[in-house]
Amino acid sequence: MRILSWNVGGLLAFDKQRLVKRCLLKDSLEIILIQETKFNHDCGVKFFKYCRVWEGDFQDACGKLGGLGIVWNPKYMKLSIKEKIQYWIMGEGHHLNSNKSFVLINVYGPSMPEEKVEVWNTTLGVMNREKPKEMIVGGDFNAILNHKEKVGGLVRNSKAMLDLGEFVPNSLLCDIEPNNGRFTWTNKREGSSKISEMLDRFLVSKGLVGSDLSISSSIFPYLASDHFPIPLKINLPNRNMKGYFKFQSMWWRDSSVVDNLEQWWKDSDQFKGTLSFWFSCRLNFIKNNLKEWNISQFENIFVEKAQIEEELERLNERVIVCRMGDS
Known part of the structure; x- marks a missing residue:
């Protein structure tokens, strides 16, 4: 199972939609978590028609700020959206080949620290309610866990970092670090003004990590946004399905x-x-x-x-x- 999380930095332009569609098809993805679409539900419906075989749901942006989406391939996945708020979408997924079920949350961390805390607390509440189901949380958390996840700019113990550092262990989820890089966002500047941070990540249940499944994350070098997309790969056992x-x-x-x-x-x-x-x-x-x-x-x-x-x-x-x- 391959899940991609990507802050696309706006999905209104046709060139950006074409790039996302190419990413969906080329990289054999089954689910994509999209952040910062900057469009409403009607634009999302048009996007699905452009992608044809894919299904999904979107949370409207506030004007031209924010916006979330979960898109999936119905050939491999059954997914039903259960809850949507401004900064996250929660759904229940069922992988058809492996018969594996899980809860999936797409997160877009707000810029204000107080709003971040509210999102983390809401997420924890949902996770406690959905126990003992397997959980996968991915997205743009808009915060780092520690100083190693940042290069350039001021080095300080920000409230956002401390709050995220408290949320992750309280969630009892494992942070899946990319195996080919340390940073997923850059401010697109050069020299001493350049800042790179690890803002995007996947958190998964310890039951998945502790099982006989192979789980890995990496970074894709798509340059259309100031965020790199990150795929999560989970090698799930197939139900003896022959290749065609x-x-x-x-x-x-x-x-x-x-x-x-x-x-x-x-x-x-x-x-x-x-x-x-x-x-x-x-x-x-x-x-x-x-x-x-x-x-x-x-x-x-x-x-x-x-x-x-x-x-x-x-x-x-x-x-x-x-x-x-x-x-």
């Missing part, structure tokens, strides 16, 4: 593929039995021949894809380090 065969569109580039398909279809007429059994055997025969032909013509494209992804990951690391000043 997929016809690769690149195969059409080879002129011999049509002739091969015709020949394999003729050669597969050897099978006997009921009509459904005969048809299934012929399809399997063609599928196996396609796999062998693919290796001989294109070699192993999945190994090459993995190598390219590793190279992109190294480039992403350089982008994150250069952007955030993380040494």
Whole structure:
């Protein structure tokens, strides 16, 4: 299961919507928690139509400030929104492949310290009410936990830091630190004026961390906002669901593929039995021949894809380090 949290810094512009849609599709996400959409529910409905297969719900912004959303892929996830207030959305999710259920909260920390405390207290109340369900809290907390989560600017024990430092242990949730960086926000300045902080995070139940599940977080180098998006990856056990065969569109580039398909279809007429059994055997025969032909013509494209992804990951690391000043 892959969940992304991202303060997009406004989702009104079409270019920003296109970038978010590309992020949804390209990175195989199942849920995305969006903060600071800066639009109302009607704009959210239009956004869903643009994304087509995705479903979700939004909390209206106050004018052009704030705004929250949870978007999910119904192919992998059932999710129902239970409560919405100005600074968070709470829903109950059910992962279809693993049959795992959980409570999900999308948080957008307000700028005023007093309002932050109210949000943390409300969140704690919801968590106590929903026990013993597994809990995942993600979003832009708009505060750091300690001085290590900030570089540049004044170093002081702010009230927001102390309040968040009290909320996290009281929540009995585990803070999942990104494995490829320390900061998720920058003020986009250079030199001595540059400030980088860890404002975005995921908190998950200790029951998830203490189980046999693998949980990790990282930082994506999308540059369209002053916040980097952070994905949470939970390797949930599947219910023995077999992977499906997929016809690769690149195969059409080879002129011999049509002739091969015709020949394999003729050669597969050897099978006997009921009509459904005969048809299934012929399809399997063609599928196996396609796999062998693919290796001989294109070699192993999945190994090459993995190598390219590793190279992109190294480039992403350089982008994150250069952007955030993380040494």
